Amino acid sequence: MKKIILAAAILAIASPSFAQKLMSRTAKISFNATTPKSPEKIEGVNNEVACILDAKTGDFVFQLQVKSFKFERELMQQHFNENYMESDKFPKSMFKGKITNFGDVNLAKDGTYKVTVSGDLTVHGVTKTVSVPGTITVKGGTATASAKLQIKLADYKVDVPSVVGDKVAKDAIITIDAALAQK
Amino acid sequence: MRKFLLASALICGTTLSFAQSADSLMNELDNDVKATAKKEDVEFTFKATRICNTSSVENLGEGVLDFRVNHRFGRLNQGAENFYGLDNATTKLGLDYGIKKWLMVGVEHSTLNKENDVFVKAKLLKQQKNGMPITLSYYGSISAVRKSTLPIPAGTEWHFSNQLAYINQVLIARKMSNAISLQLTPTLVHYNLVDSSKYSNNTIALGIGGRVKLSRRVAITAEYYLRLTNQDMPVIGSTGKTYNSATVGIDVETGGHVFQLMLSNSFTNTERVIIGQTGDSWKDGGIHFGFNISRVFTVVKPKEFRN
Numbered sequence: 277m278k279k280i281i282l283a284a285a286i287l288a289i290a291s292p293s294f295a296q297k298l299m300s301r302t303a304k305i306s307f308n309a310t311t312p313k314s315p316e317k318i319e320g321v322n323n324e325v326a327c328i329l330d331a332k333t334g335d336f337v338f339q340l341q342v343k344s345f346k347f348e349r350e351l352m353q354q355h356f357n358e359n360y361m362e363s364d365k366f367p368k369s370m371f372k373g374k375i376t377n378f379g380d381v382n383l384a385k386d387g388t389y390k391v392t393v394s395g396d397l398t399v400h401g402v403t404k405t406v407s408v409p410g411t412i413t414v415k416g417g418t419a420t421a422s423a424k425l426q427i428k429l430a431d432y433k434v435d436v437p438s439v440v441g442d443k444v445a446k447d448a449i450i451t452i453d454a455a456l457a458q459k
Numbered sequence: 460m461r462k463f464l465l466a467s468a469l470i471c472g473t474t475l476s477f478a479q480s481a482d483s484l485m486n487e488l489d490n491d492v493k494a495t496a497k498k499e500d501v502e503f504t505f506k507a508t509r510i511c512n513t514s515s516v517e518n519l520g521e522g523v524l525d526f527r528v529n530h531r532f533g534r535l536n537q538g539a540e541n542f543y544g545l546d547n548a549t550t551k552l553g554l555d556y557g558i559k560k561w562l563m564v565g566v567e568h569s570t571l572n573k574e575n576d577v578f579v580k581a582k583l584l585k586q587q588k589n590g591m592p593i594t595l596s597y598y599g600s601i602s603a604v605r606k607s608t609l610p611i612p613a614g615t616e617w618h619f620s621n622q623l624a625y626i627n628q629v630l631i632a633r634k635m636s637n638a639i640s641l642q643l644t645p646t647l648v649h650y651n652l653v654d655s656s657k658y659s660n661n662t663i664a665l666g667i668g669g670r671v672k673l674s675r676r677v678a679i680t681a682e683y684y685l686r687l688t689n690q691d692m693p694v695i696g697s698t699g700k701t702y703n704s705a706t707v708g709i710d711v712e713t714g715g716h717v718f719q720l721m722l723s724n725s726f727t728n729t730e731r732v733i734i735g736q737t738g739d740s741w742k743d744g745g746i747h748f749g750f751n752i753s754r755v756f757t758v759v760k761p762k763e764f765r766n
Contacts, residue, residue, distance in 0.1 A: 343499075
């Protein structure tokens with residue numbers, strides 16, 4: 277009986293320190309859909325991604341406004357929003373998932389940890405389950421999460437008209453970088 | 460027993476928070492995003508910086524240069540002999556530049572009357588979701604024609620100031636829905652040289668324009684200028700009657716460019732001519748086919764792409 281109480285007490289006391297959440301409102305997601313035949317780089321950057329990592333469970337979510345993607349060419353930004361992502365209709369992209377091997381990560385110890393992130397990625401109103409490799413780098417009490425994934429535009433019903441069929445990649449490469457800080 | 464209950468309650472509480480799902484984490488993020496979000500601007504009211512002939516509330520991005528070639532052909536009613544007007548054309552070349560996201564300038568040359576103009580367009584209010592209901596811009600230009608288009612009395616001098624006209628427009632637009640945008644354009648054109656015994660130097664007009672998107676890449680556009688003064692002023696230098704300008708067009712986006720094709724009773728597309736000096740009428744078949752081609756260049760890269 278005493279042991280139970282002790283255990284409970286330890287859990288109760290310990291949980292606030294583990295219950296912390298790490299977040300960022302300025303995480304970066306970029307995508308690249310350039311092909312060798314593209315007349316210019318098809319590359320967008322969004323520096324206003326919001327994300328939270330639950331440092332206890334490894335649950336990880338992010339969301340972004342599609343309109344916040346910046347392009348080197350303004351006209352491309354307009355076409356990205358108006359013609360491909362239809363950002364009026366589908367203003368947000370998001371991810372809801374979990375670091376499946378979060379047990380391997382020690383946020384209290386400097387190092388680079390290989391992780392696998394699995395969950396539901398919603399782009400252009402279509403949700404698909406993805407599982408991607410990534411890293412969490414802990415250094416001096418800060419954690420940086422990075423991952424790279426490739427998504428098939430057709431899977432997310434992003435139409436590429438046939439005239440530019442060979443100038444836009446069928447698969448876009450997406451990179452995420454999030455410097456996480458305590459919420 | 461009481462202690463046991465307490466312990467269980469504590470354990471349960473902790474276990475629940477352990478089991479916190481990604482869903483509730485997303486709700487937390489949603490709330491945070493909502494709490495820190497700024498009011499969202501409504502973008503892309505029109506596809507291009509011109510509705511058809513005259514300005515829309517759209518601006519070029521910061522550091523973007525736009526080289527424009529606008530052709531307007533002769534009247535369709537010139538018949539097969541003149542290839543329905545295509546044998547006869549006026550051209551306007553223009554260079555527009557976006558200094559800031561809200562401020563653009565341009566220089567233009569039109570072959571009709573050898574007209575040159577410089578303009579500035581500034582976006583003063585921006586339509587927002589759940590906020591500001593309209594976008595409001597100012598457009599101002601100064602135009603000079605190189606040729607004497609109005610005979611001057613003997614013994615008087617042809618001053619440079621005689622060549623000038625000033626155009627002032629307030630562009631008030633609202634994106635009503637994803638497909639429909641409307642714009643009202645109160646306009647004042649001041650012609651320095653008119654037959655002032657009969658007409659005012661100031662032509663006041665109300666422009667009405669809009670677009671309806673048919674698909675993601677194709678839109679129908681229209682523009683009309685209703686003159687409130689000087690309706691009976693003839694084409695300067697002739698006795699030809701003038702009409703209100705009416706234009707219908709189509710915006711077609713083909714990958715990298717927006718092509719604007721249109722039919723109008725205005726022969727050229729400078730504000731000076733369109734608003735007060737349109738000399739043809741739709742009713743008589745005085746309709747001109749025209750198109751705008753635009754090629755944009757990024758002169759100054761956005762800060763995200765500077766290394």
